[in-house]
Amino acid sequence: xxxxxxxxxxxxxxxxxxxxxxxxxxxxxxxxxxxxxxxxxxxxxxxxxxxxxxxxxxxxxxxxxxxxxxxxxxxxxxxxxxxxxxxxxxxxxxxxxxxxxxxxxxxxxxxxxxxxxxxxxxxxxxxxxxxxxxxxx
Numbered sequence: 064x065x066x067x068x069x070x071x072x073x074x075x076x077x078x079x080x081x082x083x084x085x086x087x088x089x090x091x092x093x094x095x096x097x098x099x100x101x102x103x104x105x106x107x108x109x110x111x112x113x114x115x116x117x118x119x120x121x122x123x124x125x126x127x128x129x130x131x132x133x134x135x136x137x138x139x140x141x142x143x144x145x146x147x148x149x150x151x152x153x154x155x156x157x158x159x160x161x162x163x164x165x166x167x168x169x170x171x172x173x174x175x176x177x178x179x180x181x182x183x184x185x186x187x188x189x190x191x192x193x194x195x196x197x198x199x200x
Contacts, residue, residue: 086135
């Protein structure tokens with residue numbers, strides 16, 4: 064596993080997103096889209112790929128699309144119920160974590176009216192969740 068000692072650069076994140084978009088026959092992005100922290104369908108990675116994204120990876124129904132993205136990212140694939148989950152590459156895993164912690168304020172959308180798309184979250188699929196740590200008393 065590659066270790067990134069610092070926050071992933073936007074350029075590396077955009078390259079990883081565009082690798083997946085190319086595998087899905089989608090046009091390349093010029094920039095990372097904004098998003099809402101902790102939302103399966105509203106984070107920048109989800110919006111970039113039009114897919115549900117959690118800490119486990121990107122969720123697909125179509126095995127051929129999942130395989131294409133897995134090849135592009137050189138990532139693992141696993142089945143979770145009726146879905147196929149492609150593991151996020153380390154640069155995107157760290158980006159999702161850092162984004163959810165508020166490390167990319169210019170990408171944040173604080174839209175309280177934004178609603179999640181109706182989805183059925185597969186059992187065993189972990190959504191991106193931010194937990195605050197309280198200092199020990």
